[in-house]
Amino acid sequence: xxxxxxxxxxxxVYRQIVDGLRVALxxxxxxxxxxxxxxxxxxxxxxxxxxxxxxxxxxxxxxGWLHISARGGAQVKERAAPIAPxxxxxTYRRRIEQLIAQIQASxxxxxxxxxxxxxxxxxxxxx
Amino acid sequence: xxxxTISVFICIVAMSALGHFLPKFTRPDLFFGVTVDPAIRNxxxxxxxxxxxxxxxxxxxxxxxxxxxxxxxxxxxLVLCVIGIGxxxxxxHRRALIHAASRATTIEVDLSAPREHVPGGLLTALLPLIVxxxxxxxxxxxxxxxxxxxxVHWGFSGPNRWMITSSRAIIVLLAQHAFIxxxxxxxxxxxxxxSRRIAVSGPAAASERQFxxxxxxxxxxxxxxxxxxxxxSLLQAPALAMKVWSVALIVTIVAFVISLIRAGxxxxxxxxxxxxxxxxxxxxxxxxxxxxxxxxxxxxxLVERRMGIxxxxxxxxxxxxxxxxxxxxxxxxxxxxxxGGSNLAAGGxxxxxxxxxxxxxxxxxxGTAEALRRYILSLERGHPNYEEMSPQLAAAVTEQLxxxxxxxxxxxxxxxxxxxxxxxxxADVYIAAFTRGRLEWHIGPLIDGKVAYRQFRPLx
Numbered sequence: 001x002x003x004x005x006x007x008x009x010x011x012x013v014y015r016q017i018v019d020g021l022r023v024a025l026x027x028x029x030x031x032x033x034x035x036x037x038x039x040x041x042x043x044x045x046x047x048x049x050x051x052x053x054x055x056x057x058x059x060x061x062x063x064g065w066l067h068i069s070a071r072g073g074a075q076v077k078e079r080a081a082p083i084a085p086x087x088x089x090x091t092y093r094r095r096i097e098q099l100i101a102q103i104q105a106s107x108x109x110x111x112x113x114x115x116x117x118x119x120x121x122x123x124x125x126x127x
Numbered sequence: 128x129x130x131x132t133i134s135v136f137i138c139i140v141a142m143s144a145l146g147h148f149l150p151k152f153t154r155p156d157l158f159f160g161v162t163v164d165p166a167i168r169n170x171x172x173x174x175x176x177x178x179x180x181x182x183x184x185x186x187x188x189x190x191x192x193x194x195x196x197x198x199x200x201x202x203x204x205l206v207l208c209v210i211g212i213g214x215x216x217x218x219x220h221r222r223a224l225i226h227a228a229s230r231a232t233t234i235e236v237d238l239s240a241p242r243e244h245v246p247g248g249l250l251t252a253l254l255p256l257i258v259x260x261x262x263x264x265x266x267x268x269x270x271x272x273x274x275x276x277x278x279v280h281w282g283f284s285g286p287n288r289w290m291i292t293s294s295r296a297i298i299v300l301l302a303q304h305a306f307i308x309x310x311x312x313x314x315x316x317x318x319x320x321x322s323r324r325i326a327v328s329g330p331a332a333a334s335e336r337q338f339x340x341x342x343x344x345x346x347x348x349x350x351x352x353x354x355x356x357x358x359x360s361l362l363q364a365p366a367l368a369m370k371v372w373s374v375a376l377i378v379t380i381v382a383f384v385i386s387l388i389r390a391g392x393x394x395x396x397x398x399x400x401x402x403x404x405x406x407x408x409x410x411x412x413x414x415x416x417x418x419x420x421x422x423x424x425x426x427x428x429l430v431e432r433r434m435g436i437x438x439x440x441x442x443x444x445x446x447x448x449x450x451x452x453x454x455x456x457x458x459x460x461x462x463x464x465x466x467g468g469s470n471l472a473a474g475g476x477x478x479x480x481x482x483x484x485x486x487x488x489x490x491x492x493x494g495t496a497e498a499l500r501r502y503i504l505s506l507e508r509g510h511p512n513y514e515e516m517s518p519q520l521a522a523a524v525t526e527q528l529x530x531x532x533x534x535x536x537x538x539x540x541x542x543x544x545x546x547x548x549x550x551x552x553x554a555d556v557y558i559a560a561f562t563r564g565r566l567e568w569h570i571g572p573l574i575d576g577k578v579a580y581r582q583f584r585p586l587x
Contacts, residue, residue, distance in 0.1 A: 001239050003236045004234070007233070036238060041320070042236060043426050045236045045324050049426060
């Protein structure tokens with residue numbers, strides 16, 4: 001499982017770690033019981049401060065994805081699927097719309113974007 | 128040529144030969160510490176940079192060799208050689224900068240990369256420390272059964288520096304070697320756990336792991352070699368043991384170095400093309416002169432060297448200064464072990480006539496003052512009076528003559544010689560005052576009219 005970080009992105013590195021790991025967790029690339037690299041190891045490999053990785057792990061632990069040990073290690077844990085409340089669903093829709101607008105603004109054509117969204121939707125239906 | 132001059136000459140040739148091939152050992156996409164497209168290495172401009180580098184390198188080597196062989200200035204020659212290699216590298220680094228490739232902005236990390244461990248487990252690394260502690264626990268209570276002085280340094284012809292045996296001296300000796308072992312263990316752990324992985328996955332990552340494992344094995348082997356001299360000294364092993372140790376050490380280091388060179392920096396030669404990211408995941412602008420890495424925002428303690436094989440510290444990380452200070456401490460404290468015998472100690476197993484006699488009231492042994500005065504005067508004339516020395520002392524004086532002469536020449540003429548009393552083993556201690564400084568001399572009783580034991584150290 002490869003985690004990719006864009007060093008030039010405007011998105012903070014800690015947010016990229018959270019997003020990247022969450023995608024892997026949702027897709028099942030990381031299964032319950034799988035260990036994650038220790039905070040120090042991941043920070044060294046990315047080249048960021050330990051706190052950046054620790055903050056990302058803490059956020060995922062708050063969401064219920066990870067169990068963090070006292071020695072800085074992290075393990076994927078079994079997580080019951082939560083039911084999204086209505087206001088949350090609205091928030092997500094707004095975020096998706098914002099993201100689509102951002103991608104269009106960066107030059108992607110609506111047709112290519114629609115094609116990509118259909119591919120993602122199909123993947124979700126197959127789950 | 129005498130022994131130190133030959134040793135320095137060999138060092139100069141070895142360093143220059145190493146420097147000659149250094150650019151070949153690095154990762155293919157690093158050229159004189161600059162991240163480049165590997166194809167650049169085959170360009171005319173790159174060949175010109177390499178040629179100029181080697182011309183500068185060998186020019187400084189020839190100058191250093193001349194200084195050493197003709198003018199007998201070994202220390203200055205070594206310094207000149209090191210500075211020459213450094214300047215050649217920095218100049219080549221600057222020339223290579225115009226070919227710098229743009230840095231990859233995407234960082235990839237393998238979340239399922241295997242965790243790496245010390246070969247043989249942590250106990251393998253700690254065992255030498257345990258042995259040293261055990262040796263200390265045995266030696267200190269048995270200090271009265273040990274010889275009056277123990278060898279702590281060996282030359283081509285056997286021991287050439289001693290320490291005067293005492294519980295404190297034994298503890299200091301073992302503590303120094305334990306400290307070196309700790310530094311080596313910390314280095315091994317830093318290579319495994321505090322350095323960055325560069326290749327993400329596939330054969331390149333496997334080669335990198337193999338390279339790290341070999342390096343850690345070399346460090347641990349060095350740790351085992353480190354503890355042998357004090358063991359030989361305290362257990363009074365025959366002189367042959369240290370000769371075998373020296374040969375084994377050289378063979379082992381050469382074997383490991385060849386193995387690492389064949390693997391290439393970071394195992395780059397173990398895999399073909401199509402490897403991971405370009406460069407070594409550090410920014411060119413963070414490298415000073417291509418060989419000093421300074422990046423306060425990088426948590427890594429060690430990073431791969433950009434010139435040559437192995438790792439270097441990240442000087443921007445305050446914790447990286449710990450090993451640097453540790454090495455400095457070792458260098459500074461090492462002479463403490465041979466205090467009183469730092470510059471010259473030689474002779475047979477001389478024993479005081481009456482070890483139980485109170486030393487404080489002992490007067491000077493007959494003839495030592497005159498013998499010492501004659502010896503110093505003979506040095507001032509440039510011809511040591513070997514006829515008044517035992518064969519072993521004469522051999523030691525011959526070996527260390529350049530150092531002794533340098534000291535005497537620096538201090539000027541002898542103005543006075545004062546008896547201070549006996550040292551802890553009953554040798555007479557004299558303070559020799561010169562026009563430009565003082566020396567403390569220890570001289571044992573004359574045996575058949577000859578000096579068998581004599582040593583000195585400079586006084587502030």
